[in-house]
Amino acid sequence: MPDATLRIFRGDANGGATADYRVPVGPGMVVLDALHYIQGHGAADLAVRWNCKAGKCGSCSAEVNGKPRLTCKTRMDSLPLEEPITVVPLKAFPVIKDLVTDVSWNYKVNRKIPPFQPRPGVEWKYSQEDADRVQEFRKCIECFLCQDVCHVLREHRLHEQFGGPRFFVRVAGLEMHPLDGADRTALLKDELRISLCNITKCCTEVCPEEIRITDNAIIPLKERVVDRYYDPLVRIARAIFGSGKG
Amino acid sequence: MSDSLETHEHDVVVIGAGGAGLRAAIEALAQGASVGVICKSLLGKAHTVMAEGGIAAAMANVDAADDWRTHFRDTMRGGKFLNNWRMAQLHAQESPERVRELEQWGAIFDRTEDGRILQRAFGGHTFKRLCHVGDRTGLEMIRTLQDRGVQMGFDVYMECTVVRLLKDGERVAGALAYWREQGRFVLFRSKAIVLATGGIGKVYRVTSNSWEYTGDGMAAAYEAGAELMDMEFVQFHPTGMVWPPGVQGILVTEAVRGEGGVLRNRLGERFMEKYDAKKMELSTRDVVARAIYTEVREGRGTEHGGAFLDISQKPAEYVKRKLPSMYHQFKELADVDITKEPMEVGPTCHYMMGGIRVEAETAQSSLPGLFAAGEAAAGLHGANRLGGNSLSDLLVFGRRAGLAAGQYAKTAAPPRLAAGDVEAAQREALAPFGRSNGENPYTLHRDLQVTMQDLVGIFRVREDLEKALGELEKMKERWKGISVEGSRLFNPGWHLALELKSMLTVSEAVARAAMMRQESRGAHSRIDFPNTEAAWGRKNIIVKREGSAIALREEPVAEMPEELKKILAEEK
Ligand SMILES: Cc1cc2nc3c(=O)[nH]c(=O)nc-3n(C[C@H](O)[C@H](O)[C@H](O)COP(=O)(O)OP(=O)(O)OC[C@H]3O[C@@H](n4cnc5c(N)ncnc54)[C@H](O)[C@@H]3O)c2cc1C
Ligand code: SF4
Ligand code: SF4
Ligand code: FES
Numbered sequence: 156m157p158d159a160t161l162r163i164f165r166g167d168a169n170g171g172a173t174a175d176y177r178v179p180v181g182p183g184m185v186v187l188d189a190l191h192y193i194q195g196h197g198a199a200d201l202a203v204r205w206n207c208k209a210g211k212c213g214s215c216s217a218e219v220n221g222k223p224r225l226t227c228k229t230r231m232d233s234l235p236l237e238e239p240i241t242v243v244p245l246k247a248f249p250v251i252k253d254l255v256t257d258v259s260w261n262y263k264v265n266r267k268i269p270p271f272q273p274r275p276g277v278e279w280k281y282s283q284e285d286a287d288r289v290q291e292f293r294k295c296i297e298c299f300l301c302q303d304v305c306h307v308l309r310e311h312r313l314h315e316q317f318g319g320p321r322f323f324v325r326v327a328g329l330e331m332h333p334l335d336g337a338d339r340t341a342l343l344k345d346e347l348r349i350s351l352c353n354i355t356k357c358c359t360e361v362c363p364e365e366i367r368i369t370d371n372a373i374i375p376l377k378e379r380v381v382d383r384y385y386d387p388l389v390r391i392a393r394a395i396f397g398s399g400k401g
Numbered sequence: 402m403s404d405s406l407e408t409h410e411h412d413v414v415v416i417g418a419g420g421a422g423l424r425a426a427i428e429a430l431a432q433g434a435s436v437g438v439i440c441k442s443l444l445g446k447a448h449t450v451m452a453e454g455g456i457a458a459a460m461a462n463v464d465a466a467d468d469w470r471t472h473f474r475d476t477m478r479g480g481k482f483l484n485n486w487r488m489a490q491l492h493a494q495e496s497p498e499r500v501r502e503l504e505q506w507g508a509i510f511d512r513t514e515d516g517r518i519l520q521r522a523f524g525g526h527t528f529k530r531l532c533h534v535g536d537r538t539g540l541e542m543i544r545t546l547q548d549r550g551v552q553m554g555f556d557v558y559m560e561c562t563v564v565r566l567l568k569d570g571e572r573v574a575g576a577l578a579y580w581r582e583q584g585r586f587v588l589f590r591s592k593a594i595v596l597a598t599g600g601i602g603k604v605y606r607v608t609s610n611s612w613e614y615t616g617d618g619m620a621a622a623y624e625a626g627a628e629l630m631d632m633e634f635v636q637f638h639p640t641g642m643v644w645p646p647g648v649q650g651i652l653v654t655e656a657v658r659g660e661g662g663v664l665r666n667r668l669g670e671r672f673m674e675k676y677d678a679k680k681m682e683l684s685t686r687d688v689v690a691r692a693i694y695t696e697v698r699e700g701r702g703t704e705h706g707g708a709f710l711d712i713s714q715k716p717a718e719y720v721k722r723k724l725p726s727m728y729h730q731f732k733e734l735a736d737v738d739i740t741k742e743p744m745e746v747g748p749t750c751h752y753m754m755g756g757i758r759v760e761a762e763t764a765q766s767s768l769p770g771l772f773a774a775g776e777a778a779a780g781l782h783g784a785n786r787l788g789g790n791s792l793s794d795l796l797v798f799g800r801r802a803g804l805a806a807g808q809y810a811k812t813a814a815p816p817r818l819a820a821g822d823v824e825a826a827q828r829e830a831l832a833p834f835g836r837s838n839g840e841n842p843y844t845l846h847r848d849l850q851v852t853m854q855d856l857v858g859i860f861r862v863r864e865d866l867e868k869a870l871g872e873l874e875k876m877k878e879r880w881k882g883i884s885v886e887g888s889r890l891f892n893p894g895w896h897l898a899l900e901l902k903s904m905l906t907v908s909e910a911v912a913r914a915a916m917m918r919q920e921s922r923g924a925h926s927r928i929d930f931p932n933t934e935a936a937w938g939r940k941n942i943i944v945k946r947e948g949s950a951i952a953l954r955e956e957p958v959a960e961m962p963e964e965l966k967k968i969l970a971e972e973k
Contacts, residue, residue, distance in 0.1 A: 167890060183645020183735065195843040199894030200887030204443070206611040209651045209730055211540070212446045228733055251582050252891040262444065262557075270552045271507030279504060280516030289509050290534065293541060297445055332507065 159231060161189055162239040163201070167252045175239060186226040186234075186242065187215050190254070202253035210363060213298030217254045218243045223300040223361050245303040258299055260314055264322050267346055271329055274336035281333040292328035292372060294364040295321065301358035301368060307351050318347030320358035320368045327372035330379070340383045349377055406823070408588045411437040411556070412810035413803070414576060416563050416618060417597030419447035420539070420792060421775025423546035424499075424799030425595045425806065426555045432807025436555040437589060439578060441562050441613050445547050448599050448611060448776075449795065452539025453654035453726065455521060455531030456796070457789030458496035462513055463520040464528035469493040470968045471527050476790060477969055479525040479685050480754075480783020481923040482938055483631070486961040487761035488781040492790070492797050499796035500532050508545040510534055522659045525685040525787040536654050536726050542792060561587065563617065564899055565826040566594065566625040567818045572770035573625055574816030577826045581896060584889025586827055590818060592810035595764075595802045596622060596757060596773040597795075601635075601907045603900075605750035605858070606850035609641055609652035615900035616907035618777040622757045623906060628767040629944040630779040631755035632907070633914035634924045636786055637859050639689035641749025643707035648734045650749040653710065653727060655788045657744075658682040660723050662712040664693070665743070666701040672708070687785045687924045690748040694859050697747065707747035713740055748859060752791065754782045754924065755914070758943065764802035770809065774802040784923025833898045839884030842898040849876055849904060857912050862928040866916045873909050880905060909951055914942045917953055 159180050162173045176198065178189045190203050206212040208227045215226045219242055220234060226242070234240050248256035301320040307313050318326075326339050326347070343349045352373055359368045366372070413429040415422045418440035429436045440447060459472040472493035477484050504510065504518065510532050511519040520529045534541040551557075560581040567575035567588075576589045598618025602610025623629055640653040658664075664682050666672050676692040677684035684692075693708045703709060712720055717740035721728050724739070731737040731744055757766050757773035759780060764772045775795045782790060833839070856869035880902060885895045920934040921927050940955040961969075 181646055184647050185734070188647040194893060195841075195847075199841060199843060199885060200892040202891035202893060206442055206446045206448075206613065207451045208611070208648070209451070209726075210733070211451045211537070211726065212611075214442065214446050230733070255582075255891050258443065265548075266551060270548055273505065279501070281512065282516055283512040283519075286509050286512050293509060293534075293544065294537065296450075296540065329507070332509065335507075 157236055159189065159236045160239040161193065162241045163193070163253070164243040165201070165253055166250065168250055173241065173243070180231050180236065184231045186219055186224070186229045186231065186240070189231060190226060190242070202251070202255045204255055211296060213296030216245055216298045216300050216303070218245060218303075223303045225298060225300070225363050228363060245299065247303040247305070247308045248299070261297070261299060261302065261321065264318050264347070265325065267342065268322065268326060268329070269337050269339060269342070271332060271335055272337040273334050277334045279334070285333040289328050289331050289333070291366055292324045292331070294366060295324050296364060297321065298363060300361045300363065304357045304361050306355065306357070313351060316348050317351050318349070320373065322347055323349060323352070323376055324366060324368055324372045327376055330376065340379050343376055344380045344384060349373065349380060352377075406586055406588050408590065409437060409556075409558070410590045411435045412591065413593045413595065413806045414439065414589050414591035415595045415597060415803070416576065417447065417599060417775070417777070418444055418547070418557070418559070419449035419597060419599055419775060420542055420546060420795030421777070421799040421802070422447075422595065422597030423543070423550050424796050425597055425774055425803030427546065427550050427553060428800045428803030429595070429807040430550070430553045430555055432804065432811070434807040434810050437558060437591070438550070438555050439558045439561050439563060439576070439589070441581070442560065444557050444559050445543055447543065448613065449539045449543045449792070451652070452542070452792055453536040453652065454523060454656040454659065455533030455538045455789050456496070456500055456542070456792040457523070457526060457530050457787065458500045458532055458793055459493060459528070459530060460497045460500065460518060460520065460532065462517045467528035467530060472496075472530065473965070474968055474971070475526050476781070476787060477783070479785050479787040481785060481933070482783065483922065483941065483958060484783030485761055485780035486959065486965055488798070490965065491761060491801075492781055492794060495797045496793035499793065499800065503542060503545050503796070506545050506549045508541050510541070521656065522683065523788045524655055524658065524680070524683045524689070526789065531659070531789040533656070535722070536656050536724050538792065558587070562896065562899070563621060564830050566621045566771070567822055568625060569816045569818060571768065572813075573768050574770055575818045577823055579830065582891055584892065584895070588823060590816045592813040592816065593770050593772065593806035595806050596771065596777050597775045597799065597802070598777045600753035600776040601904070602750045602753070604849060604853045604904045604908045606854040607641065607650040607748075608750040609638060609650055610750065615904050617900065617903045618773070619756050620903035620906040622766060622771065622773065623910070623944070623946055625771070626768060626946060627771055628758040629756060629910055630758040630941050631783070631914075632910040632944055633918050633942060634754035634784050635750060635911060636686060636752040636754060636924050637690045637748040638751035639686055639693050639748055640710055640746035642735065643745050643747040644705040645735060651730070651734075652749065652751065653744060653746050654724070657710060657712050657724060657727060660712065661715055662710050663714070664689070665709045665711065666696045667703055668701055670701070672696050672701070685785055685787065690859060691926060693746070694748055703745050705745055707745045709743035710746045711743035713742060752776065752786055754784065754786055755779045755911075762801065763805035764798050765805060770813065772802040772806045774798040784925060830899055833883050833885040833895060834889070836882065836884035839882045840879055842883050842885065842894055842901055845876060845879055845883060845901055846897060846904070849901070849908060853908055853911070857908070857915055860926050860928050861915050863916070866912055869912045870909070870916070873905065873912060877905055910944045913951060913953055914944060917942055
């Protein structure tokens with residue numbers, strides 16, 4: 156097999172530039188293998204995150220030829236090897252060094268979300284169908300590729316106002332838990348600002364776990380917010396009967 | 402140097418944010434302790450996230466006849482009776498409650514027809530016992546614990562690596578670490594420390610383990626003077642991927658066999674008939690790993706030196722639903738559709754039964770103030786771990802470690818650390834920057850992996866072990882000459898250089914203990930001592946530092962009470 160050239164961003168918060176590295180390509184090789192090869196042959200200080208090398212931990216995210224990808228699941232033979240393969244860090248987050256970005260913002264957003272709260276006196280029983288609905292959201296490996304591709308964060312940099320698709324997925328997993336009794340609609344409306352999402356579906360397209368982020372998480376959550384805050388009948392009913400979960 | 406050193410103080414510091422560390426932290430918080438959790442990766446990326454098959458707990462949701470006694474017996478039999486009986490008993494008794502607790506904190510397990518937690522079959526377990534979420538149980542567990550801990554309010558220091566434990570007299574009362582990002586040092590002062598740093602798989606070439614598994618916790622405990630135990634018992638999981646080369650070692654969950662997967666050799670023979678006709682594919686891991694290894698060695702292996710594992714006889718939809726990540730893993734990384742074709746699999750280094758010696762009830766090590774749980778600790782699994790018994794171990798003994806550490810901290814005096822120790826640790830850590838033209842850490846790591854793989858692997862023999870120990874001596878010298886380039890800013894070469902020290906320490910402990918145990922038992926197979934010897938069945942090997950040398954001794958396995966002996970004698 157031919158050699159490949161990887162054109163990798165080298166630098167830190169103060170800036171940097173891409174550098175080219177030649178890598179021999181073997182069968183089944185993935186981009187992360189190529190990065191490890193480079194570390195072992197000449198660039199020992201190349202900064203890369205990874206853990207499982209099997210698409211399970213969501214550590215190895217980067218932009219490969221302009222697309223947000225898990226480098227451990229991106230096969231070299233799926234890329235055009237005649238041209239240099241560009242590997243740069245996620246754009247939605249500040250660079251620390253090389254391919255490593257500062258994703259701590261995500262952990263801060265997560266803290267705002269009220270945890271699972273079982274309804275009082277529940278019996279711990281529910282069907283597999285009920286479980287399936289929530290398990291889709293709980294598959295999330297926190298790779299933050301969806302955050303990276305969402306224009307609200309990537310272009311408009313509204314990190315201070317917006318939660319991002321990852322956290323709509325997380326809230327959906329809690330809100331649709333068959334035994335949960337908490338209400339997170341105010342949070343969705345005011346703190347995570349779900350209304351800023353205009354359903355472009357870019358997040359769904361990049362999710363390596365194939366979570367239907369927009370259709371199954373965001374749209375139903377938007378409906379909950381609308382029902383709660385903007386539907387006049389619901390508002391009247393709430394005034395009369397008190398608030399309950401939508 | 403230490404004047405400007407960033408310092409944090411907590412009642413309890415937990416090193417490790419996998420299942421064991423997080424569960425310990427939650428319990429210490431519940432004791433009212435202030436808790437700091439340190440981990441090498443981002444929060445939520447520890448090894449636990451990769452666990453696939455399930456958590457073993459005798460809940461009897463599927464097989465009503467199951468109970469803690471049977472789980473206890475299975476664990477002891479799996480461990481070839483070298484287990485700490487009290488740990489095995491506590492584990493079997495408490496794991497159902499620990500699983501229910503996870504559910505109450507928001508975990509969503511697969512369900513039975515009547516809506517309870519579903520359980521599946523696994524090797525060495527008499528009954529269907531593994532609570533699971535498809536084949537991503539570990540992800541469910543780590544998210545649940547992480548969210549719980551964050552809500553309860555622990556402080557997390559992530560991408561922060563501990564290089565040394567610090568003492569106040571005999572007790573352990575602090576740790577020195579560096580931020581991976583900036584390369585700056587940070588000091589932790591604490592009344593109690595829980596080590597939950599996981600295993601050592603990265604000392605082998607073919608492994609299911611990530612870069613984190615360099616034995617740091619065990620090595621740091623050893624350096625501080627704590628005892629290690631059962632270091633000769635390294636588990637090779639029978640089914641890792643073998644092809645293509647880049648994925649070699651990545652785990653193929655035992656759940657494939659639990660769901661009915663069948664093993665065959667190149668000739669199409671279902672070879673487990675020869676090795677364990679009763680349990681077949683669901684025999685214990687040591688047996689299945691040796692069986693595959695033997696088939697390959699005797700010329701009946703597949704093209705890439707493995708065996709075939711086939712689940713394609715099951716309906717495609719069922720396979721995709723119960724084993725989704727296996728389906729994707731093979732499809733995307735190996736171009737194999739497991740609903741139609743067999744997988745190629747072979748043994749991969751997976752789990753460390755040995756580790757820090759602890760007291761069963763409290764998880765305290767042989768040093769005051771130092772506790773250990775999870776894969777970093779030894780005792781529960783004896784000579785061989787059953788699948789699913791690790792995740793339950795993390796919960797049961799993570800909780801016990803956190804509880805005991807929280808209580809210990811209540812009466813312990815504030816720590817006094819010697820400035821000299823802190824400075825010495827920093828000097829040692831920075832030494833590789835001071836050398837030029839020394840050896841590259843990646844080269845040394847590769848050589849270590851080849852040595853351990855080839856000479857201290859599944860089958861062991863005196864000549865190989867002697868050779869390995871000779872090589873390790875040379876590598877310890879080579880380590881002193883390692884140099885790294887670049888700055889301290891997120892520098893993986895430097896990180897590896899420091900981790901190599903831990904890897905060399907634990908490798909030597911494994912090789913020496915393997916040399917000492919002159920029998921074959923569980924995961925430890927000696928070609929020159931192929932039999933299991935009753936006398937060795939009554940002894941654990943303890944490893945401890947004496948000055949700068951490693952010292953090994955035998956110690957009797959604790960005597961089991963009569964009522965437990967009776968349980969073991971029952972046939973089921
Ligand atoms: C692919 C795979 C599948 C598995 N499937 C199952 C299964 O189905 N069922 C089962 O029971 N078991 C399974 N196991 C085994 C089980 O997952 C592990 O044994 C278990 O998760 C270990 O948990 P832990 O809490 O001890 O350590 P880990 O989860 O590995 O956490 C270790 C922590 O220590 C930190 N750490 C290490 N060194 C340092 C340092 N120097 N400084 C700071 N922090 C440090 C790490 O960053 C990490 O946070 C599987 C293992 C693998 C690899
Ligand atoms: S659908 Fe919404 S959340 Fe997803 S990328 Fe588009 S704007 Fe962002
Ligand atoms: S929702 Fe999908 S893309 Fe977003 S973080 Fe989770 S796994 Fe990644
Ligand atoms: S390394 Fe875990 S997802 Fe890529």
